[in-house]
Amino acid sequence: MAKTPEIEIAGRKIGAAHEPYVICELSGNHNGSLDRALVMVDAAADTGCDAIKIQTYTADTITMDVDRPEFKIHGGLWDGRSLYELYEEAHTPFEWHAAIFERARKRGVTIFSSPFDETAVDLLADLGAPAYKIASFEAVDLPLIRYAASKGKPLIISTGMANLAEIQTARDTALAAGAPGVVMLHCVSSYPATFADANVRTVTDMAQRFDCPIGLSDHTPGTAASVAAVAMGASVIEKHFTLARADGGPDAAFSLEPNEFKALCDDTKAAWAALGQAHYDVLGSERGSLLFRRSLYVTADVKAGQPLTRANVRSIRPGNGLPPAHFEEVLGRTAKRDLARGEPLAWDMLA
Incomplete structure (x- = not known):
């Protein structure tokens, strides 16, 4: 250069x-x-x-x-x-x-x-x-x-x-x-x-x-x-x-x-x-904000064996659950255990 x-x-x-x-x-x-x-x-x-x-x-x-x-x-x-x-x-x-x-x-x-x-x-x-x-x-x-x-x-x-x-x-x-x-x-x-x-x-x-x-x-x-x-x-x-x-x-x-x-x-x-310069990675000053991105959460209690639906899973803030891109993928999957309202959704919770 x-x-x-x-x-x-x-x-x-x-x-x-x-x-x-x-x-x-x-x-x-x-x-x-x-x-x-x-x-x-x-x-x-x-x-x-x-x-x-x-x-x-x-x-x-x-x-x-x-x-x-x-x-x-x-x-x-x-x-x-x-x-x-x-x-x-x-x-x-x-x-x-x-x-x-x-x-x-x-x-x-x-x-x-x-x-x-x-x-x-x-x-x-x-x-x-x-x-x-x-x-x-x-x-x-x-x-x-x-x-x-x-x-x-x-x-x-x-x-x-x-x-x-x-x-x-x-x-x-x-x-x-x-x-x-x-x-x-x-x-x-x-x-x-x-x-x-x-x-x-x-x-x-x-x-x-x-x-x-x-x-x-x-x-x-x-x-x-x-x-x-x-x-x-x-x-x-x-x-x-x-x-x-x-x-x-x-x-x-x-x-x-x-x-x-x-x-x-x-x-x-x-x-x-x-x-500055062209930049697309997460900056150090942004890392604390990652928590508040949207992710998938359990929004209503789900019993073991029941399916996940739009009624009990949503994309909301904060960001501790699965990325919202997986929303369609988790719909219809069944709960491996009882899921409580307010839990961040993770793969190991699904059958």
Whole structure:
């Protein structure tokens, strides 16, 4: 049997043979406050997530402040805003990164980020990031993938909007450029995404096509899609996080609050544990229940020499008598001795 592909990030193995790796994405929900960002790190750590992720860009490294129609967002959560305006609000300043990384490490949680240009990669390398996340919109930016991969750390690549050829190219580029491993995340680049568009069966299909761990970057409401993805074989779950949706923030509408994120961690790991393997033998935990299966019992007194009939033998619980499969076989047989109501039927009781 072929070995299940896996990678390792900060000593944690990631793959189908291991419980899902849950990434808590802080994104821009710090609302421009470093203090809030640090509180978010603490709250994220308390959920039991495996990793915390931020995003490393400035408005100027990800777009331009240009008054042209194509730089405006049309429809959806950010309708009418310019790209520059949105990213200026949502970015996590480079000078905050050291404090955020330090707080996560103090809490014992792995932290890394999504870089959006080479200066971001360099900053994260200086901070000792153990992995890099490539966002869906950057999955076609092969120079960025090559540069991040050249740092010799694993890459996690989201695949929203990417076709099969682009996904394959992104993966191959990362490995060829020095990444020791790659995780590909199925993703729907809609904010929020609907359950009708989630298509989590794609996780299983990707696992068959690409020799690497597969996961889900989930923008749907709640936890259902993530749990379903784990049932489909997802090894990684990424979900956005906020202290409170009511506080607002660029991604708040499709982010989970702390108690919800804890439920995500618990439920996805429980779902993985429940998958187990195909099994048809009696489990050790079931053995005590065998007593309460149905079996054949004497249900009315029978004198020696009298026949067994439907009136004096039935299939009932518990399971100390003959198996019910022998019911037709014992009907018409005579009692070897007097049989009392409530006795489990056995072959040595029959003539």
